Amino acid sequence: MSDWTLDELVVTALASAFDDDIRAFNGAASFVPVAALMLARATHAPGLTWVAGSIAVDPRPAAIPESTLSDALWGEATMYQSSAFDFWPYAQSGRLNSFCFRGAQIDAYGNVNNSVIGEFERPKIRLPGGGGMADLGCLCERVFLWSTTHNPRTFVERLDFRSGLGYGDGPGHRERLGLRGGPDLCVTDLAVMDFHPTSRRMRLRSAHPGVSVEQIREATGFELIVEGDVPQTPPPTPEQVRLIRELDPTDARKREFSRS
Amino acid sequence: MSPGKLVDLDRAAELVPDGCSLALGGLSLNTAPMAFCSALVRAGVRDLELISVVSGMSTDWLIGGGCVARLLMGLVSFEGFGLAPLFRRAAERGAIEVEEYSEHTMICMLQAAAAGVPFMPTRSGLGTDTIGRHPERTREVLDERSGQHYVACAALRPDVAVIHAHEADVHGNVRMLPKMVWFDTELVKAAARVIVTVERIVETASFRAAPERSAFPAFAVDHVVHAPRGAWPTGCWPEYEYDGAFYAAYQAAARDPQAFAELFAEHVGPLRWSGS
Numbered sequence: 001m002s003d004w005t006l007d008e009l010v011v012t013a014l015a016s017a018f019d020d021d022i023r024a025f026n027g028a029a030s031f032v033p034v035a036a037l038m039l040a041r042a043t044h045a046p047g048l049t050w051v052a053g054s055i056a057v058d059p060r061p062a063a064i065p066e067s068t069l070s071d072a073l074w075g076e077a078t079m080y081q082s083s084a085f086d087f088w089p090y091a092q093s094g095r096l097n098s099f100c101f102r103g104a105q106i107d108a109y110g111n112v113n114n115s116v117i118g119e120f121e122r123p124k125i126r127l128p129g130g131g132g133m134a135d136l137g138c139l140c141e142r143v144f145l146w147s148t149t150h151n152p153r154t155f156v157e158r159l160d161f162r163s164g165l166g167y168g169d170g171p172g173h174r175e176r177l178g179l180r181g182g183p184d185l186c187v188t189d190l191a192v193m194d195f196h197p198t199s200r201r202m203r204l205r206s207a208h209p210g211v212s213v214e215q216i217r218e219a220t221g222f223e224l225i226v227e228g229d230v231p232q233t234p235p236p237t238p239e240q241v242r243l244i245r246e247l248d249p250t251d252a253r254k255r256e257f258s259r260s
Numbered sequence: 261m262s263p264g265k266l267v268d269l270d271r272a273a274e275l276v277p278d279g280c281s282l283a284l285g286g287l288s289l290n291t292a293p294m295a296f297c298s299a300l301v302r303a304g305v306r307d308l309e310l311i312s313v314v315s316g317m318s319t320d321w322l323i324g325g326g327c328v329a330r331l332l333m334g335l336v337s338f339e340g341f342g343l344a345p346l347f348r349r350a351a352e353r354g355a356i357e358v359e360e361y362s363e364h365t366m367i368c369m370l371q372a373a374a375a376g377v378p379f380m381p382t383r384s385g386l387g388t389d390t391i392g393r394h395p396e397r398t399r400e401v402l403d404e405r406s407g408q409h410y411v412a413c414a415a416l417r418p419d420v421a422v423i424h425a426h427e428a429d430v431h432g433n434v435r436m437l438p439k440m441v442w443f444d445t446e447l448v449k450a451a452a453r454v455i456v457t458v459e460r461i462v463e464t465a466s467f468r469a470a471p472e473r474s475a476f477p478a479f480a481v482d483h484v485v486h487a488p489r490g491a492w493p494t495g496c497w498p499e500y501e502y503d504g505a506f507y508a509a510y511q512a513a514a515r516d517p518q519a520f521a522e523l524f525a526e527h528v529g530p531l532r533w534s535g536s
Contacts, residue, residue: 028288028314029339055442066340066504067289069314071497084367084443092383115360116351120393126351126358128343131314131335134362134391135384163360165387177386177409255340 002209004236006189007032007148007253008244009208012236014100014146014187015040020047022142024098025054025091027131030068031252032146033100038247039240051096054087054132056080064252091139094180099136100144102256105159108201108222110145110166110183112137113159120161130163137165141181148256150188152221167200189257191216192233196225206233264430265484272455272485273299276308276420279329283311283370283451284318285423285444286494288339289502292318293424293457295490301325301529311418312336313366313443317493317507320344323356324524326532330357332416334366341507345514349535362390365398367446368413374449379412386411421451424491425475426499428458432481433467433474440497441475448476457487459499 011032018024018040026034037050038061052059056074065072074080081087090096103112104127112133118124137143143166147154166183168174174182182200186193192206203225207213213230236244244253267275273296276282286292297318307329312319314335322328323346336347350356361369368380381401385391391398391411401412423444427435434456448454456476461484467474493510495502506527513519517536524531 028335028337031340055440066507067502068339069288070290070495070502072501080438080440082439083441083445085445088364088367115389120358120360120389122354123352126343126348128337129333129335129360130362130388130390131337132363134388135364135382137388138383138386162387162389168387173387177383178407179383179386252340 002235003238004241007257008236008241009233010146010148010187010189011035011039011244011253012240013192013233014144015043017144017185017187018045018048020045022098023049023096024100025051025096026068027099027101028067028069030100031064031256032148033144034064034068034073035244035248035253039244042243042247043240051081052077054081063250064248066252091136094141097140098142098144099140100146101133101136101164102146103163105154105156106145106147106186107156107159109168109170110143110186110195110202111159111162111168112145112164112166113161115161115163117160133164138179143181143183145183145186147186147188150190150216150219152219155220155222157222167195171198171200190219193224199225201225203227204230206231208233209235262430265432265482266430266461267483267485269295269299269485269487270303272296272483273303273305275453275455275483276300276305278305279307280419281309281311283418283421283447284315285421285447286318286491287314287442288316288337289494291424291440291491291496292494293422293490294318294321294492294494295487296422296455296457296485297321298528300327304530311416313363316344320346321528323347323350324531324533325529328356330359332359332361332366334361334363338507338511341504342511345511346534350533353535355533355535359394359397360390361398365390365411365413366416367443369397369416370443370446370450372413372415373417374446377415379414381410381412383410416450418447418451420453420455421447422455422457423447424457424487424496426458426496427460427462428456428481428484429462429464429467430484431464432456432478432484433464434458434476434481435467435473436475437473437498439473439475448480453482454480455483455485456481457485457490459488459490459496461486
């Protein structure tokens with residue numbers, strides 16, 4: 001019996017990817033990234049910038065609400081970017097450089113679908129839509145993916161719809177389009193993955209405690225790159241666990257783990 | 261006080277004819293013109309082309325009222341309260357036509373309309389399926405001179421835009437407290453006709469006393485509606501928060517056709533489409 005839970009492990013793993021160069025903002029229903037950004041800021045990355053919901057600069061919220069675009073996340077901010085125009089040019093110029101997204105489907109190149117399962121016109125499942133994914137996958141130099149459903153339905157060879165751009169069709173695609181960066185990492189309920197520097201395909205970086213490489217391969221619907229011995233994802237320290245529970249006292253992050 | 265641009269909710273709903281293109285303000289669970297949506301449902305408006313950049317409940321209500329033929333959207337969600345149930349069903353059954361864009365390409369379309377130019381360029385959306393499905397609206401273009409790829413977002417001019425704010429005078433000066441306008445600004449600037457619903461009607465003198473806090477000028481606003489708590493169940497910060505209990509109750513009722521029809525009739529208007 002460990003003294004941390006899976007959601008805390010995922011938050012910690014995502015937070016460990018954030019450094020002082022992160023100038024991030026968050027989208028809708030982004031409970032895990034918001035917790036991770038606050039944790040990183042409270043621990044190893046005090047210089048990190050976080051703009052809540054693209055609106056409230058450097059806030060100190062008391063808790064994480066049901067809507068991560070809502071005012072309940074704006075407490076003690078230094079500024080409200082009150083119009084869309086206050087925000088977008090910073091994302092376009094790179095002053096703001098980081099964004100996290102999750103998808104119902106994610107492919108080997110880190111492209112993401114949050115729009116439809118099935119045909120677009122008569123979908124089997126109509127999802128909420130990409131929102132700003134199609135924008136921020138292009139504009140942000142640093143993109144982080146997360147998923148709390150690491151299984152072959154989420155990690156697929158081919159997306160039904162590309163809502164957000166990762167490395168596109170593979171090596172060179174972003175460069176051809178004149179776009180910087182691309183996805184850094186993908187953190188899931190089973191593992192942490194990054195992207196191979198030449199093939200741009202997803203590569204296993206660490207397996208969560210108690211999860212085997214074989215299990216991760218089986219849960220991934222495309223050929224996952226596995227090189228050498230795969231380390232274990234470091235579990236959260238007691239201090240990290242304490243901070244996560246303090247920063248997210250209503251357990252908003254757990255909402256993402258209750259879905260099938 | 262002369263009524264000026266002041267109209268009541270039901271009269272304002274009549275200003276939205278069947279088949280027109282209607283843009284609604286708000287951002288997810290923040291400050292959508294919900295009382296106005298309810299008035300449209302009661303009026304039985306039909307065949308709207310609804311333009312909602314980042315919405316949830318407003319889109320769901322208008323679908324339930326049988327008001328929507330086509331939806332241009334970036335995101336429709338209740339966030340932590342789940343997927344918008346009628347939007348999901350209507351899209352899955354083909355009961356409405358859905359055009360999905362992204363937040364920023366939609367903003368660019370509106371900015372092009374406001375600027376009176378055929379399109380606005382952006383790098384947003386490159387390499388995704390959100391562009392090119394409707395090339396008359398968004399398409400990838402290579403700029404020969406710079407060698408740069410961009411997305412051309414064609415001007416989108418809503419017939420009517422409706423937003424919710426805190427205060428207005430009868431002339432149409434509008435204030436938000438604090439000035440939180442997000443993409444309501446783009447809607448106001450792009451639309452042919454602008455309706456603003458407000459928590460309070462105030463004297464013009466209060467605008468003259470604090471002009472730096474005004475959000476929109478009278479010349480940009482065509483009609484003002486006094487609608488206290490007019491954003492409910494979305495929030496109107498800092499005066500009231502989104503009503504989480506209502507979102508949860510709506511979501512729970514959506515699983516039971518009879519319970520849902522009752523809830524909808526009580527809080528919104530006649531339920532004309534629920535897919536059940």
